[in-house]
Amino acid sequence: MTSLPSSRPATAVLLAAGLGTRMKSSRPKAMQTLAGQPMLAHLIASAAEVFDRLVIVVGPDMDDVAKLAAPFPVVVQHERLGTAxxxxxxxxxxxxxxxxxxxADNPLISAQTLAALLAERRKPGVGLALLAMRPADPARYxxxxxxxxxxxxxxxxADATPDERATDLCNAGVLCAGAxxxxxxxxRVGNDNAKGEFYLTDVVGLAVDDGARVRAxxxxxxxxxxxxxxxxxxQAxxxxxERLRHxxxxxxxTLVAPQTVFFSADTALAPDVLVEPNVVFGPGVTVHENxxxxxxxxxxxxxxxxGAVIGPYARLRPETSIGSGARIGNFVEVKSATLGEGTKVNxxxxxxxxRIGAHTNIGAGTITCNYDGVFKHTTTIGNNVFVGSDSVLVAPVSxxxxALVGAGSVVTxxxxxxxxxxxxxxxxxxxxxxKRFMDARKAEKENG
Structure with missing residues (x-):
């Protein structure tokens, strides 16, 4: 947990009941993904570094959001009557x-910023702290x-004067106060507004009216x-x-062309990894040094x-482990497989x-026939095996x-x-x- 100047317990309430109507999606807004993870998951990860307790507010019938929130407590807002x-x-x-x-629709707040918010609230005499920003285009904030x-x-x-609109410090909506x-x-928040909703931002005015110091x-x-x-x-x-690349x-x-590489939030790359242009990391990837x-x-x-080399134009799918110094070449796809040290699939x-051992060579065009239409079956290949090009290995087979498999073999x-x-x-x-066969086919084509 990020270091804070007080031992008082702190709770973060994460509002995740939004339907995402403007996204025209059947999925709740909190479940829309960024870098391979739902937006809510990003916010939970940051908040969990700072706050002692998290509680997530969801809408009715949002079982997927509640499942994502586990093991944190979940409460349901049965009527959507506003953020307050x-x-x-x-x-x-x-x-x-x-x-x-x-x-939940502010998913990129860092743990450092949340810690600064909580620290500001805990300064002597501060009753309420809020997050603010100076966007390049303040627009309608x-x-x-x-x-x-x-x-x-x-x-x-909508209510601001021209002078007030000229102010570039904008409200981000996040608040922190004593319980x-x-x-x-x-x-005390009312709903005397065009939508008849209870808005969290009204808390700021109530705090000021009570004489509480409010800091941004x-x-x-x-x-x-x-x-x-x-x-x-x-945009998010x-x-x-950009954050993940940096x-x-x-x-x-080393990213040769950083703007062309895309990460998932959990991508783990060791020092001295080199990534060439146009590489995509889906969820759950770990890459070791060199x-x-x-x-x-x-x-x-x-x-x-x-020390392994992957690609170009390679695809590594889930449950795959590539051994030290192995080579996975162009247009090679590997799924639910382990390859030993120094093995080459070029x-x-x-x-x-x-399951493939060490220092084995798999020739071009080889496939493992692992699926019989109902079940998946395993192909086991030992150490120092040479599998010739264009071979078909029909699982289950060992x-x-x-051993050596001649090129063009079907191994059953x-x-x-x-x-x-x-x-x-x-x-x-x-x-x-x-020649006679081809001449006959050409004549057939010419005669229509």
Missing amino acids: HAALQAEHWFGEGDVAVLY GRVMTQGEDVTRIVEW ADFRKWLH VEAAEDELRGVNSRAELA EHCLQ KAMENGV VVIRAFSHLEGCEVHA HLTYLGNA IGDH SDVPPEALALGRARQVNKPELG
Whole structure:
């Protein structure tokens, strides 16, 4: 947990009941993905570093959101009557310390910013702290009006005067206060507005009216931008990818063309990994030191050990482990397979449900036939095996150490260690039949 200047317990209430209507999606807004993870997952990860307790507010019939929130407690806002009403649904969990209310559609807030918010609230005499930003285009954001270091009010854009609109300090909507005060102010929020909803931002005015000092903590626009549409989701993805790229390079990873590489939030790359252009990392990828990921490769749910080379144009699918110093070449797809140290699969190959030993060579065009239409079956290949090009290995099948499979073979039975397997039909040559056949086909084409 991030270091804070007080031992008082702190609770974060995460509002995740939004339907995402503007996204025209059947999925709740909180489940829209950024860098391979739902927006809510990003916010949970940051908040869990700072707050002692998290509680998530969801809408009715949002079982997928509740499942994602586990093991944190979940409460349901049965009627969507506004953000203040949503926060009140979690009142039972406020405790006696500090409470912050966050939004699932503000997924990029860092733990450092949340820690700064909580620290500001805990300064002597501060009753309420809020997050604010200075966006490049303030547009229709509510403006944060200040006098000295204190916030005096939040003015919605529609109600602001020209001078107030000229203020570039904008409200991000995130608030933090002592639990007792937050309860009091939330219960006093009214719904005398065009939508008849209870708005969390009204808490600021109530706090000022009560004589509480309200302070603003500024953070970067990229952290505080809201995500309410597909366009805003794309902007957030861009911001998050930039953050992940910089983090990778700061940790010793070489990105030849950073703007063309896309990460998942959980991508783990060791120092001295080199990533060429146009590489995509799906969820669940771990890459060890001195690995080279060549251009146009796609990795997901896999582990690549030290010194391996992947690609170009390779695809590593879930449950795959590539051994140290192994080579996965162009147009090779590997799924649910383990490859031993120094094994080479250089061209045009599919390996699914395979267990392959060390220093084995898999020739171009080889495939493992792992699926019979109902069940998946395993192909086991030992150490120092040579599988010739264009071979078909029909699982379940095992090939022993130091065995050799002749090119073009269809292997349906186990191959003993050190054996030569030839599983192809005997070649028969018919003199002149080839030319006569082609001449006949050409004549047929000419005659229509």
